[in-house]
Amino acid sequence: xxxxFDKCFESAGKSALLAISLTMVLxxxxxxxLSGTELSFSVFYTAPIMLAAWYGxxxxxxxxxxxxxxxxxxxxxxxxxxxxxxxxxxxxxLVRLAFFLIILKLLLTVxxxxxxxxxxxxxxxxxxxxxxxxxxxxxxRERLRGxxxxxPFTIAYIDLDNFKYVNDSLGHDIGDELLKTxxxxxxxxxxxxxxxxxxxxxxxxVLLPLTDKVAAGVVIDxxxxxxxxAMAARAWPVxxxxxxxxxxxxxxxxxxxxxxxxxxxxxxxxxxxxxxxHEVWPVPVVVPHTSGDGADAVL
Numbered sequence: 001x002x003x004x005f006d007k008c009f010e011s012a013g014k015s016a017l018l019a020i021s022l023t024m025v026l027x028x029x030x031x032x033x034l035s036g037t038e039l040s041f042s043v044f045y046t047a048p049i050m051l052a053a054w055y056g057x058x059x060x061x062x063x064x065x066x067x068x069x070x071x072x073x074x075x076x077x078x079x080x081x082x083x084x085x086x087x088x089x090x091x092x093x094l095v096r097l098a099f100f101l102i103i104l105k106l107l108l109t110v111x112x113x114x115x116x117x118x119x120x121x122x123x124x125x126x127x128x129x130x131x132x133x134x135x136x137x138x139x140x141r142e143r144l145r146g147x148x149x150x151x152p153f154t155i156a157y158i159d160l161d162n163f164k165y166v167n168d169s170l171g172h173d174i175g176d177e178l179l180k181t182x183x184x185x186x187x188x189x190x191x192x193x194x195x196x197x198x199x200x201x202x203x204x205x206v207l208l209p210l211t212d213k214v215a216a217g218v219v220i221d222x223x224x225x226x227x228x229x230a231m232a233a234r235a236w237p238v239x240x241x242x243x244x245x246x247x248x249x250x251x252x253x254x255x256x257x258x259x260x261x262x263x264x265x266x267x268x269x270x271x272x273x274x275x276x277x278h279e280v281w282p283v284p285v286v287v288p289h290t291s292g293d294g295a296d297a298v299l
Contacts, residue, residue: 127183135197
């Protein structure tokens, strides 16, 4: 239930959030007025402020806080309360507004902290790319989407050959610079819908949604060429072993797909490095053609 509530308000526009929050304020003000002076509704005024700030941001939250304080004042005056001094209602309004602003500030701080922690949990600290956890989650989403819509996608694993030599001989600072160079190059060469991740150490990965073998082959070749040029320009003796699989339909599990790509990349490493292997899954079935033109049919 809470997830559904959160999803609904996350997807709502700011104008809708503002309208909902202000409606809540007016309803609370009316209940406060109808209940008289014996019952206090003060704590409930924070609910629409928190709702507006959490899902709409600080500006909307501030607007709702100001309206809440004003509504509270109006209904107080409408009740005909007697005060020993005419400025007391204004003072009470300022105190209430200060209370609302403190709640608003605390809530925005909590939200910012949670967003930063969520970003750190999904991001590689050195390169700023997605990390393994985030990449696997995105593959799982792509697997589910591919299962529903039967559209191809491609996963490529990229391992840096001789990175350990550079790291050991030139130092870790150069090694870190090399990794950031590769990350930046990969990020600049892909579409906004694609995803590049650093899986750890000297391994990177690329997810290409809605990309068949031909289109993926063009992209991966371009990535390899630009990465190799970047290494040559800095005289770094690093090449790339790449394994890629285009999934015309997803495998049973995300783990199976990751293993298929990983195994292909390690085949390249074992066969001499500095190469690319790109396969399709499911493997096309070749059926002998019987029409006499000598060609076989591929299913």
